[in-house]
Amino acid sequence: MKSAQHASLISRLVEVVGSDHVLTADEAISAHLADWRGRYRGAAICVVRPASTAEVSAVVRACAQVGVAMVPQGGNTSLCGAATPAPEGDAVLISLSRLRRVRAIDPANNTMTVEAGCVLQTLQEAAAQAGRLFPLSLAAEGSCQIGGNLSTNAGGVQVLRYGNTRELTLGLEVVLPSGEIWDGLRGLRKDNTGYDLKQLFIGAEGTLGIISAAVVKLFPLPRAIATAWLAIASPTQAVRLLGDLQARFGALLTACELVSDLALGLVRKHFPGSQASFSASPWYLLVELSGGDDDQSLRQTLEAFLGEALESGTVSDAVVAQSGEQARRLWALRENIGEAQKLEGVSIKHDVSVPISRIPEFVERAGRELAQSFPEIRIVAFGHIGDGNLHYNQSKSQAGENAVFIAAQPAVNRIVYDLVHELGGSISAEHGIGQLKRDELLRYKSPLEIEMMRAIKRTLDPQGLMNPGKVL
């Protein structure tokens, strides 16, 4: 019975997008059914690849008519299993990859209208070709798609200056769970005409509808960039230095990344050519300024600031990149941490935020409590200190011990998340909830807030068909 219904739905979908774009063979759909970290594997009735908003609408309408669930997927780089269907295989996976047009660039308005399947890096490049900056930047930018960035409110390394994806978004086009198309594609910086509906879909991980296009903000290309790697004693020094940098440079400070020595050590081990011409230190900061007049004078201003910081002892060593190539190498030390960890083996990962002022307390107390419960634990800590956002990951160095440790994840999570909660923080700063943190969400959100979220979900998706089993 069920398979007859599925066959009929597949026929209908073939009518909409053509037989080349309804995939059912295992080898064709396999890569869509597992997540990047390899934690989840699901199944699907088929993978359907619409090429336009109208086709997305027709696909959604067809599924909704027969009450079949839908899982939207972009570049499939979620770190929480948000784009992986459930193992039951009773949903249609909708890949947005073919919606990849840049519909318009308006340089005088500093906006760009883009479709959901555009790869982030191609958008950065399209903006640059128009003499503008699209500042969203994160490790997966070569394969993640803007629809996924929007649906997870992606963060990255320039949030300090430019904000999260939410702050970069002026308008959305969304295919609602009914298949209706909501055209909210406005390119306005001020529009106070009622409830700001786009905010509901940004960060909803596809549970309220499918974002098919967006109007995003562009910025002037910075005339100059200066990059430095600083050796510092502690997170307390890092917070102090962040405040000094902000007081001195204001909006010129576009990145401030904290890296622990252990995190750097993994990069050095797995990427042997890594540049590291600075003295060893328990902690480091990667700092980037952009704006100003020209590279040389911006670099000199930064060097002058660092000279004072070295003298006063807030910084113990500093390297200022003297070329774009040197800057890229310093950035690689930071960007390769994720990959180095993956090469090193499985670890328990946390993507948390606390008020910036509480970062030192968090690092100190979480480290102490974890070490008490799990001797010889290795803690890899790094992240966007300017946003109060730490990637805080744990493992053990011996493979056998590590397997036992990984099995203790609930106890590790409890220590980390209880402390995050106590400090007024978030258990998911930029990665979202997906499948990974649904139970944790129920633990740390108030019942009132959960009920408000559920009420919104029921209102916009009364059949409960959009990306079931994610977030709520």
Next chain:
Amino acid sequence: MKSAQHASLISRLVEVVGSDHVLTADEAISAHLADWRGRYRGAAICVVRPASTAEVSAVVRACAQVGVAMVPQGGNTSLCGAATPAPEGDAVLISLSRLRRVRAIDPANNTMTVEAGCVLQTLQEAAAQAGRLFPLSLAAEGSCQIGGNLSTNAGGVQVLRYGNTRELTLGLEVVLPSGEIWDGLRGLRKDNTGYDLKQLFIGAEGTLGIISAAVVKLFPLPRAIATAWLAIASPTQAVRLLGDLQARFGALLTACELVSDLALGLVRKHFPGSQASFSASPWYLLVELSGGDDDQSLRQTLEAFLGEALESGTVSDAVVAQSGEQARRLWALRENIGEAQKLEGVSIKHDVSVPISRIPEFVERAGRELAQSFPEIRIVAFGHIGDGNLHYNQSKSQAGENAVFIAAQPAVNRIVYDLVHELGGSISAEHGIGQLKRDELLRYKSPLEIEMMRAIKRTLDPQGLMNPGKVL
């Protein structure tokens, strides 16, 4: 029957807040029942003034239990009648003025936790005392309250750099229509744990609940400020100059205000001491840079830029303020436009936005079409060109003719709003909808979007008690 019920409700409210804070006498409540522009006058069962979130909650619970509507009110500076109750007098007006504590300032986190009744200017001052900038700034700042700023997503003169109130808000505390208190008071720059519920209440004009407190962003105090008044030929030149300023100064550009010669003329007429030591021109730009190293070098950089602009002819005259006092006088030319118009007499006002690239076309076509339909019309145009936001107001100079003209407001609105709509703009850029633009909202929003808004309203306020007759 009704008045017995009202008397019983009043008794209950007196139990909650004390008899001093439940006002019923005409002379005590009169000022609460009319709007600042004098367009609307309503009535109310009483004005109740809770002093804490708990009291707001108890007040809302008492009203909800007997199905009585509520109108929240802050500084009562709405330009759309959003805080004025209906004439029927069957609602309770809840004044938030007594919730005026700054609960916390966290300089290292660059946040401030404030109650709804805090006057905007006192928040600017509190931030400055902590060595920080709270950048929200608008003409009513001496009397408007942050709860109203949040509920209307207020804009103002620094949106170009710092965003609207929405972008300045990290967390909210809201008393829901049931009286339950939602504690969303987070001070996090990254928090991707489900739907971002605070976004619903920001800009909802009190129709979904009552904002009682918020966590807002602070910024480093700029080390230097430079202000200039430029004479320019046209809006086309203004948009070009804006692009040049952004390319040259990036985030240092914090304000870019367009002023028409007619707008400036009204200020000169009604504020005779106004400084105006520059040559007359059809249009002007007020430009402010903030950041950089020190006042003198920032001023010199701006002067160098303007020297080139004068030479190339994009600017026909320029005055750079040589002191804070001179800068204040230049700002007064812009800030006094609203008051000068009020002194001049009644006018038809529009607060619209279009993509920045369409500003010249809007000004040209709207001016032409209005002059065709209404000979000798006076158009006062000014606003935040960096946000695509124009205040676009019309009147006639003779009082008698003006009265006839004002009666033709629907026809004037149609010309202006049809064009705004055609150009992809907004009929309310920063003032909101209130009572003033409800019908226009229905005309220009798609039925699908209106229905989504109504569904959200029904979900969060099923009894329809919160600020009825506003927005929807």
